[in-house]
Amino acid sequence: MTEQNFIIESKDVHLYYGKKEALKGVSLDFMPKEITALIGPSGCGKSTYLRTLNRMNDLIPDVTVTGTIKLNGKDIYSPKMDTVALRKEVGMVFQQPNPFPFSIYDNVAYGLNISGMKDKQKMDEIVEKSLRRAAVWDDVKDKLNKSALSLSGGQQQRVCIARVLAVEPEVILLDEPTSALDPISSAKIESMLVELKERYTIVIVTHNMQQASRISDKTAFFLQGDLIEMGQTRKIFTNPKEQATEDYISGRFG
Numbered sequence: 082m083t084e085q086n087f088i089i090e091s092k093d094v095h096l097y098y099g100k101k102e103a104l105k106g107v108s109l110d111f112m113p114k115e116i117t118a119l120i121g122p123s124g125c126g127k128s129t130y131l132r133t134l135n136r137m138n139d140l141i142p143d144v145t146v147t148g149t150i151k152l153n154g155k156d157i158y159s160p161k162m163d164t165v166a167l168r169k170e171v172g173m174v175f176q177q178p179n180p181f182p183f184s185i186y187d188n189v190a191y192g193l194n195i196s197g198m199k200d201k202q203k204m205d206e207i208v209e210k211s212l213r214r215a216a217v218w219d220d221v222k223d224k225l226n227k228s229a230l231s232l233s234g235g236q237q238q239r240v241c242i243a244r245v246l247a248v249e250p251e252v253i254l255l256d257e258p259t260s261a262l263d264p265i266s267s268a269k270i271e272s273m274l275v276e277l278k279e280r281y282t283i284v285i286v287t288h289n290m291q292q293a294s295r296i297s298d299k300t301a302f303f304l305q306g307d308l309i310e311m312g313q314t315r316k317i318f319t320n321p322k323e324q325a326t327e328d329y330i331s332g333r334f335g
């Protein structure tokens with residue numbers, strides 16, 4: 082397979098919080114329209130690595146990143162990179178649903194308003210399409226003007242996903258998006274993610290091994306700031322190369 086097939090290529094990524102090295106030279110590439118799960122014990126650097134992919138770590142003081150990360154062949158750490166545009170192309174969903182204290186409609190239309198969209202009909206269409214893709218349209222279509230905070234946690238998370246979808250990202254990063262949710266809400270989000278991968282590249286941090294094995298195409302196992310191995314999810318879960326991966330997957334630590 083040639084390099085051009087990858088949507089994201091990261092090489093020798095080191096990240097320091099002050100002097101503490103949280104990523105120790107991670108090289109990892111992502112194929113378009115696949116779901117990749119990042120797994121590993123608490124503190125191994127999964128979330129830190131995820132945040133390097135849309136430069137969310139820039140917002141944390143005293144962070145240094147070295148190495149290269151390319152999106153569609155372009156170095157995202159180049160001084161020329163517009164980070165606002167980058168974060169639209171590479172959207173992010175967090176562990177705790179974080180809707181703004183606005184209506185459901187305004188949450189989803191947020192990015193469109195910021196970018197100056199004036200065409201109300203077009204905006205209505207995008208809001209509906211995004212809520213449909215996020216599998217929450219039927220729940221909210223009769224109350225779009227109600228506060229997003231009045232929804233259940235699972236519905237709020239799906240509205241947050243719709244908010245990301247509305248600005249047409251290529252890549253969606255999710256940091257333990259279901260860990261604060263009940264099993265039924267989690268299942269809805271999992272099946273939605275599997276549908277979304279027809280259009281988007283998805284990278285998800287999860288502590289839930291069943292979730293990783295149910296929904297991901299590839300799995301990357303991190304340990305203490307290193308990428309230990311990455312491969313087809315089925316292979317990682319049934320026949321990993323590294324002993325550490327096997328120990329983690331079989332619940333011997335973590």
Ligand SMILES: Nc1ncnc2c1ncn2[C@@H]1O[C@H](COP(=O)(O)OP(=O)(O)OP(=O)(O)O)[C@@H](O)[C@H]1O
Pocket residue numbers: 098101103121122123124125126127128129130141
């Ligand atoms: N803002 C920060 N400032 C300083 N150190 C941090 C910061 N965020 C994370 N770290 C440290 O970096 C290391 C990696 O943390 P990270 O949150 O990326 O791990 P993780 O694998 O996502 O863990 P978890 O599964 O618990 O979320 C940890 O030692 C953590 O304490």
